[in-house]
Amino acid sequence: MIKSRLAVDIGASSGRVMAGWTTGHNLELKEVHRFKNGATLKEGHFCWDIDYLYEQIKRGIKASVEQGLNPTSIGINTWAVDFVLLDEHDHRLTEAVSYRDARTDGIMEDVIDVYGKEVLYERTGIAFQPFNTLYQLLAIKRRQPDILENAQTFLMVPDYLHFLLTGKKTNEYTNATTTQLMNAFTKKWDEDLLTEMGLPTHIFQDTHLPGTKLSPLKADLQRELGVSLDVILPATHDTASAIAAVPEWQTSLYISSGTWSLIGIENPFPICITKAMNDNFTNEGGVNYRFRFLKNIMGLWMIQEVQRLLPDEWSFADLAKESQTSTYSGKVDVDQRRFLKPDNMIDEIQSACREAEQEIPTSPGDLAKCIYESLAVSYEKAIKQIEETVERTYEQIHIIGGGSQNAQLNQMLADRTGKTVLAGPSEATAVGNLLMQWIAAGEIVSLEEGRSMIKQSFQVEEYQPQRSEQRYADKV
Structure with missing residues (x-):
């Protein structure tokens, strides 16, 4: 009889509840529930519907029971930086406002002017992104100070969903590191920094590592769902999983390829040097206190938005196919802030090309070709920066996540860099989530054993450079 564990993997556009179990030295996966996600405008801000997400998690649990998968534990991962604040009665004082909301406009620049980049980077190791949790909290302090005065609890989105399941409050380590409020070296909340920023220190919880057994489901949920589950913390930041x-x-x-592209290496310590800061690399916490030294690149968000604006018959596969025959050669800088949440992505890409005095992409194939080539340029530039910083050369690029299935982009990257590109598993986030649950339960001994099992359980596609060309990072 199967005894499974559930990974709840929620991204910016969709979420899944995946069941996983071990059979000997192999890992098995099954999707039991899928649902849409997205930020919508509410009282002037783009917010996640966290109550809807909670209901979808419960539906996924019920579905796993109905399908005879006998779930025994569950863990939730989402994106980073976003949060809710609770009052003394554990009622929400805030919506779960999206990182793409404009409320932080200008806040980061003000902090840099007063505090300085070097000091902040040396302490936190976190890259300067306008949506970081630090700037979101400062936006509340500036515009709604009464909310901060009444706040008693800070929970990031997966922390809050775990709280709804268990009644237990915690801040999971990997996601907490993305806030720009933790000290990269002590691996704790930087209370001096919080005080200097005028933020309350008491609202933050003790951090717990991936693999921590948090609690069983609340008794009323066990009755409602007809099952008793242990909640085990995965790496709640989806990239860490x-x-x-x-x-x-x-x-x-590695490149974790989805709505965002996260490109980097796994390192035993943070790299908080000036070059890394100037190149806008970040040091986020990983499993077993390892660090993800990586760079955020806009990712497939741009093609997702283009596809959303096209007639319904255009699929992502159609766009990739059309891009193969497109002769368009223009490129844009995908890391410009203008692409974070434009009113119309097609118009924004065309405007960027017009300003750069390039040919304007008009057909869907030309737009896709522009995005893919621009992403490959940005990837190549980041790879060169990593290799310069750590003073070593890598022969392989391992792409994981949903974007690993984009054969066109994978081959472009192999051709541009002259490196072997390995693609898969596409469900890496759910697998990494489950891996920490299996380790916590003693079904898998270590991360290394789990990675070995992943290697033999999931197919990985290999892309070799197919043409010789001068390799360089374009200036766009």
Whole structure:
């Protein structure tokens, strides 16, 4: 009889409840429930519907029971930086406002002017992104100070969902590191920094590592859902879960490819030097206190938005196919803030090309070609920066996540860099989530054993450079 564990993997556009179990030295996965996600405008801000997400998690649990998968534990991972604040009665004082909301406009620049980049980076190791939790909290302090005065609890989105399941409050370590409020070296909340920023220290919880057994489901939920589950913390930041599932971490750079592209290496310590700061690399916490030294690149968000604006008959596969025959050669800088949440992505890409005095992409194939080539340029530039910083060369790039299935982009990257590109598993985030549950339960002994099992359980596609060309990072 199958006894499974449930990984709840929620991204910016969709969420899944995945069941996983071990059979000998193999890992098995089954999707039991899928649902849409997205930020919508509410009282002037783009917010996640966290109550809807909670209901979908419960539906996934019920579905796993109905399908005879006998779930025994569950863990939730989502994106980073976003949060809710609770009052003394554990009622929400805030919505779960999206990182793409404009409320932080200008806040980061003000902090840099007063505090300075170097000091902040040396302490936190976190790259300067306008949506970081630090700037979101300062936006509340500036515009709604009464909310901060009444706040008693800070919970990031997966922390809050775990709280709804268990009644237990905690801040999981990997996601907490993304806030720009933790000290990279002590691996704790930087209370001096919080005080200097005028933020309350008492609202933050003790951090717990991936693999921590948090609590069983609340009794009323057990009755409602007809099952008793242990809640086990995965790496609640989706990228941290995904990187835990990279089979060849010592020999490869990685790209966690989805709405965002996270490109980097796994390292035993943070790299908080000036070059890394200037190149806008971040040091986020990983499993077993390893660090994800990586760079955020806009990722497939751009093609997702283009596809959303096209007639319904255009699929992502159609766009990739059309891009193969497109002769368009223009590129844009995908890391410009203008692409974070434009009113119309097609118009924004065309405007960027017009300003750069390039041909304007008009057909769907030309737009896709522009995005893919621009992403490959940005990837190549980041790879060169990593290799310069750590003073070593990598021969392989391991792409994981949903974007690993984009054969066109994978081949472009192999051709541009002259490196072997390995693609898969596409479900790396859910696998990494489950891996920490299996380790916590003693079904798998270590991360290394789990990675070995991942390597033999999931197919990995290999892309070799197909043409010789001068390799360089374009200036766009």
